[in-house]
Amino acid sequence: MTPPRNRHSxxxxxxxxxxxxxxxxxxxxxxxxxxxxxxxxxxxxxxxxGTRSEELTLPGFTHDHCxxxxxxxxxxxxxxxxxxxxxxxxxxxxxxxLAHPFxxxxxxxxxxxxxxxxxxxxxADARAWARLLDPFVDRWExxxxxxLRPLFHLPRHPLLLARLGLYGLQGADLLTRTQFxxxxxxxxxxxxxxxxxxxxxxxxxxxxxxxxxxxxHAVGWPITxxxxxxxxxxxxxxxxxxxxxxxxxxxIDSLDELPAADAILLDLTARPVLEVAGEYLPPGYRRQLxxxxxxxxxxxxDWALSEPIPWRAPECRLxxxxxxxxxxxxxxxxxxxxxxxxxxxxxxxxxxxxTLFDPSRAPEGKHTxxxxxxxxxxxxxxxxxxIERQVERFAPGFRETIxxxxxxxxxxxxxxNPNLVGxxxxxxxxxxxxxxxxxxxxxxxxxxxTEGLFLCSSSTPPGGGVHGMCGYNAARSVLxxx
Numbered sequence: 075m076t077p078p079r080n081r082h083s084x085x086x087x088x089x090x091x092x093x094x095x096x097x098x099x100x101x102x103x104x105x106x107x108x109x110x111x112x113x114x115x116x117x118x119x120x121x122x123x124g125t126r127s128e129e130l131t132l133p134g135f136t137h138d139h140c141x142x143x144x145x146x147x148x149x150x151x152x153x154x155x156x157x158x159x160x161x162x163x164x165x166x167x168x169x170x171x172l173a174h175p176f177x178x179x180x181x182x183x184x185x186x187x188x189x190x191x192x193x194x195x196x197x198a199d200a201r202a203w204a205r206l207l208d209p210f211v212d213r214w215e216x217x218x219x220x221x222l223r224p225l226f227h228l229p230r231h232p233l234l235l236a237r238l239g240l241y242g243l244q245g246a247d248l249l250t251r252t253q254f255x256x257x258x259x260x261x262x263x264x265x266x267x268x269x270x271x272x273x274x275x276x277x278x279x280x281x282x283x284x285x286x287x288x289x290x291h292a293v294g295w296p297i298t299x300x301x302x303x304x305x306x307x308x309x310x311x312x313x314x315x316x317x318x319x320x321x322x323x324x325x326i327d328s329l330d331e332l333p334a335a336d337a338i339l340l341d342l343t344a345r346p347v348l349e350v351a352g353e354y355l356p357p358g359y360r361r362q363l364x365x366x367x368x369x370x371x372x373x374x375x376d377w378a379l380s381e382p383i384p385w386r387a388p389e390c391r392l393x394x395x396x397x398x399x400x401x402x403x404x405x406x407x408x409x410x411x412x413x414x415x416x417x418x419x420x421x422x423x424x425x426x427x428x429t430l431f432d433p434s435r436a437p438e439g440k441h442t443x444x445x446x447x448x449x450x451x452x453x454x455x456x457x458x459x460x461i462e463r464q465v466e467r468f469a470p471g472f473r474e475t476i477x478x479x480x481x482x483x484x485x486x487x488x489x490x491n492p493n494l495v496g497x498x499x500x501x502x503x504x505x506x507x508x509x510x511x512x513x514x515x516x517x518x519x520x521x522x523x524t525e526g527l528f529l530c531s532s533s534t535p536p537g538g539g540v541h542g543m544c545g546y547n548a549a550r551s552v553l554x555x556x
Contacts, residue, residue, distance in 0.1 A: 086111050087556050090333060092326050092350070093341030093531070095123020095493065099309035100152055100542030101339050101530040104549035106316035110556075113333065114318065117325035120303075121310055123341070123491065124499070125540060127301025130480035131378040135442050136435040137480065138302045140374075140491070140499060142426040142444050143395050145171070145289035146539040147305060148296050151219050152546035156312055163308035164299035166394075168431050171295035173393040174262045175468040177400060181387035182262040184290045191291070194389070196256025206253050207291060209237065210284065214292035221285055222543040224519055224535040225510050242281025243506075245273075247406060249280040257401055263287065264405045265397035268422055271369040271448055271500055273413045274406040278506050297394050297428045301435060305540060329354055329527075337526050337552045341545065343368075343493045343501045343533040344513040354524050362514035366533065367505070370412035371484025371497025373457040374446040378477040382441055383427055385469045394431055398423040398445075398464045412448035417455050421447035423464045440477070451496030453484040493531065500539075501532025512537065520548035521555065528552055 091102045091114040098114060099121070106112045120126055124140035131137065147153060148165055172184035182194045188207050192200025210217055216231040221238065229235045241249060246267035250260040267274055267283030289295070298304040310320055329351050332338060340347055344366035352360055382391065390396050399405035399422035408422040425445040429436045436442050447461055458481055465472045482490065484497025493501070502508055512519055513533040520528050530548035532538045 087337070088335040089337045089339060089552065090335040091115070091339045091341060091530070092332070093123060093493070094121040094306065094310070094320060095341050095531070096125055096305060096309065096540045096542050097530050097532060097545035098123070098339070098341030099306060099313065100545030101341070101549045102318055102545075103156065103309055103313050103316070104152070104546050105552060106313055106318040108549070108553055112313065112318035114313070114320045115324050115326050115332070116320060116322045119323045121320060121322060122303055122306035123493065125302040125306045127303035130376050131478040134437045135378040135440070136301050137376040137442055138426075138444055140494075141302050141540045142428065143295050143297055144302070144305070144540050145286055145293065145295040146541040149214070149218055149289045149293040150541040150543060151215075151222060152542050156309075158308045158312075161308040161311035161315075163304050165296040166299055166431050167294045167296045168394045169392040170389070171290040171393060172266070172395045172397065173387070173390040174265050174397045175385065175387040175390055176258070176261070177467070179386045181389040182258045183389050183392065184262060184266070184287065186291055186294060188291055195259045195262070199254045199256045199259035202254055203259055206241070207287060210234070210288045211291045214288055217288065222536045222541060224547060238281060238284060242284050243277050244280040245275045245277050246279040246283050247274045247402070249283070250402060260402040261400065261405065264402035265399055265422070268397070268399070268405050268409055269424070270504060271409070271412070271498070272504065273410045276505065278504055278509050282504065295395055297426070297432060299432055299434065302540070309542075326350060335526075336556060337528060339528045339530045339548055339552065341531045342529070343495060343531050345495050346492050347529060347533075351524075351527060354527060356523050359514055359523050366513045367503045367508065368451055368495045368498040369500060369503035370448045371451045371453055371487065371494075372446040372499055373449045373453065373455070373461070373484060373497070374444070374482045374487065375458055375461055376480045377443045378436070378479070379441040379443055379475045380477055381439075381475050382430060383443060383465065383469045383475065384471045387468070390468070391430060394426055394428055396425045396427065398425060398468055409448060412450060415450040417449060417453065417457070418447070419460060421457065421460055421464065423447050423461050425465065449484050449497070451484065451498055452488070453497065456481065456483065500537055502537070504537050509537070518551055520551040
């Protein structure tokens with residue numbers, strides 16, 4: 075069988091996109107800017123996928139459903155070509171991109187300057203931090219152009235990419251042991267590498283930690299005014315300005331439900347692709363998608379607060395993002411247990427406190443906070459108490475500020491958004507193998523064996539994160555084909 079196509083019926087090529095997460099919207103925008111007619115379909119009434127925002131706790135309190143902080147968004151080679159500001163998107167930069175508190179009441183700060191970052195580390199590691207990061211930060215634009223492409227491409231900056239590989243193919247544990255001598259630098263980098271959802275001994279975690287750290291120094295870890303929904307809304311506005319259209323509230327369960335088109339792009343991760351398009355795919359490709367591995371899920375919690383979080387370390391009030399895990403060893407243990415399917419009593423917690431810098435998200439004088447921890451894939455365990463103990467550990471009195479909370483187990487995350495299989499937010503585990511072959515073994519990972527059918531989700535390179543590059547790279551593949 076072949077999906078619905080009608081290549082020669084009109085002069086203008088037509089494309090259909092299923093899903094309006096940041097990758098689906100990026101693909102739609104790239105195709106519309108190239109002169110294609112584009113229609114995007116969204117099952118929810120509200121577009122955005124992982125960039126939706128809404129009132130989850132109390133009236134007047136706006137919370138981000140999934141993503142909240144966007145270092146790869148502001149650093150995205152594709153997003154940087156778009157007039158996002160003209161379409162309503164405003165980036166907000168806290169004074170420091172990231173804070174990492176310790177039990178002694180102090181905190182390490184990732185600042186825009188590598189030198190200033192070193193001031194919050196052990197003295198011996200101040201120079202080591204700058205020595206490791208500066209060569210990448212100085213040439214970050216070229217690095218991101220290559221690092222956010224598929225692995226098998228002709229790099230524009232091969233020596234820089236090779237240098238990243240030299241350090242990045244080490245696990246974060248080995249990288250930090252060879253580069254840093256003190257616990258503060260190891261913990262700061264370990265928390266950043268922990269975004270990978272992989273055990274920190276896995277080889278690719280060094281690279282993932284480096285890319286996010288480089289972004290922090292080069293472009294920051296900003297939030298968006300009014301919530302992450304602003305990213306989706308700006309992309310949608312650009313799409314419509316180029317003649318594209320979006321149909322909301324229409325779930326697509328089969329390709330048969332789509333209108334005829336020259337190209338169909340699925341902003342769906344591997345398992346949902348099988349559900350929607352399996353009958354159109356050859357057996358060998360279906361088997362690869364069926365064996366695609368998802369990593370740990372997340373348990374997420376949102377709070378409406380009566381006042382800011384009372385951090386013991388005042389430096390934590392300088393950043394919208396706070397990592398709660400103490401030492402590198404504690405963070406690594408939490409990541410390993412989630413990977414092995416074991417709940418953690420002292421989880422590594424990733425927290426955002428946006429209203430310190432964007433008061434528009436809450437009533438006057440009130441605040442919001444957002445946090446998650448890693449859990450076994452598909453977990454139904456309620457981690458509320460464990461997460462709040464970790465916050466209280468570094469901010470005594472936090473519980474007294476809570477007005478209301480909203481929680482999502484990993485299983486509920488998937489129920490809300492089927493792309494988050496088992497509550498996994500990276501579109502599939504970014505192991506070394508799946509970094510190279512994502513989601514299947516193909517030179518062009520976006521183009522399926524079925525003519526006219528393409529994938530553009532975070533199950534394709536470069537993987538998770540709000541950067542739109544999966545969608546942009548997929549659109550380039552479509553345009554080469556057309």
